[in-house]
Amino acid sequence: MDLNTASQAPEPPAAGRPEEYGLLVLERTLGEQGCPEQRDHLRALRGWLFEELSSLGDDFAGLRRADDFNPVNRQAAEFILGLPGKRLRPLCALVAARLGPAWRNPLVHDVAVAAEMVHNATLLHDDVIDLGTERRGQPCARVVYGNAASILGGDLLLVRAMQRIHRHGRPELVSGLLEVVERMVDAEAEQLELRGRLNLDRARYLRVIEGKTATLFRWSLAAGAAAADASPETVAAMQTVGACMGMSFQLVDDVLDLRGDAATLGKGLFADLEEGKTTWPLLVAAERSRTFAADLQRWMDSQRAGAVPSGEILAALEDLGAIDATMRLAEEHIQRALDALQVVPQGAARTVLEVILQAVIQRRS
């Protein structure tokens, strides 16, 4: 199927329906960034993937089973799945599946759903760990339903995600997803350990973001392609595309936390620093200036006392070139992803992946 045939696809649902969040956010970003051609590609994708995207929304809306007898854990899980997120992971899985002949295999849908479930399971547990209060512009599930419901809701999502994949009899996808969760937990533990102190160890930082973000992107793209019986070369390329996309995504997140638009992001700025996380821009600036490093440590030590001087820090980061350095590293990862895409035959899916890669770096939320 080609993007050009998208006009024959069913009409997309009304703007703003949950299943479209990912696309709408990306379209807006590309439109604002003066990339109308790419935005139009994405708009066509809405029709192209209409069925798949709609069925995702149905799945997120209701986790109920006939034999459930308690709603507590389900509520927290459904609450977080229903928040307006980008849903980039399931979107990536669906697009990667178009690189294989069996993209109508029901396993593709379950890969997309499982990816979003695992992502949200870790968000639920992380909110309890970080004592977060806001997520995507809404109060956290733990604020609405309590810590207990968030812990159990996260457990439920993990189990349901594994069940989704396991039922298809493709053991390598189950192993892959278990390893992803293991890595995510490991990275969260590492981040927890680093919290509150200045981290100048680049390798440790990169391993944290690889574990907490890149592994699930990698699995989403590679498992989407594998579920559709794509060639081993294509699946391998999706591993690289996904890993690099995830690294870039997290680096851009680090920058958005410092100078994004709080309203668009749905959370306050400088949250990372307030949580004692040395993100890449902060690490680079601290490498380049002893004064900044000392200030940073002081802000971390006193973070409970009140707000950090965000204007002052942002100015210092820009003076030291730390923001630029971070964006450059993000762009390098995008370039590696684009290079890896070269082995994939030209066509709609490859074009769309290229657009998504550009949007990841240009996005504002």
Added chain:
Amino acid sequence: MDLNTASQAPEPPAAGRPEEYGLLVLERTLGEQGCPEQRDHLRALRGWLFEELSSLGDDFAGLRRADDFNPVNRQAAEFILGLPGKRLRPLCALVAARLGPAWRNPLVHDVAVAAEMVHNATLLHDDVIDLGTERRGQPCARVVYGNAASILGGDLLLVRAMQRIHRHGRPELVSGLLEVVERMVDAEAEQLELRGRLNLDRARYLRVIEGKTATLFRWSLAAGAAAADASPETVAAMQTVGACMGMSFQLVDDVLDLRGDAATLGKGLFADLEEGKTTWPLLVAAERSRTFAADLQRWMDSQRAGAVPSGEILAALEDLGAIDATMRLAEEHIQRALDALQVVPQGAARTVLEVILQAVIQRRS
């Protein structure tokens, strides 16, 4: 292998080594209860299962992997696995495996390890949910390492347990274990919802203990037998034996919480009531006496204010026959388990399962 040949087995390790906790606790219980013959059966079992029990201990002591880079989550997980528990679930899995020809299949060992891992994962998460402070006579992992490490440690144990089973290519055991975790989470959510208010719904109570305790016992025994290629009839019998053993185990737990020996139990008495749980003895007493029901609701409402009048409550429970009724229900389940055992050929494993069933009801911790 027969119990009578146990003397030719390697010498058991020195008393008190972690791999023996389950057996030592059961032996002591049976000795104290004037069942020397059964105690001697168990003592022989120590030699009989020596290798298997020892290898369990090794696995619990170290969850480290070469590519781990953070100890935070592992510490909490290793801490709780290392506490002196009864380790009844892995013991049951190992004994049930002796009912099949392939009891040396490495999968048997992994079933035993996975059962204990899942049990401990839920303990770690439950401690955070219940804000518990003691577990098995020691401070909780969450007190030692913090809530975050307990959440991540629980996640790690869940993933590792699934990996243990998944790697053997027996998908029905993976599905079974995923369903167990799903049921445990569901039951914990239900218990959370019932907390703090008087529950007079027998069916709800029974479903909670089925979910939180019986399902994992059922899986441990049935999966142990299945891993050893036992006959379908034997596996089915183990489902019943395990489910009934679990129900009985939890009912006895409810009684021990009211009149056990706090030192032996490793936790304070009346913890269930303080956490606002209407256990079976309390439910029965409340059914039988409106006065008791009203008092109970009042104690639950005021539980934050201080200790409950435990002597008074215990006397009322005994007067109302609620303790006896609970022990009778526990015994009924044990009888159903013994009946189900009839289809299993006579031999050492069956004898040992009978002894364990008796010990479950006679135990003091």
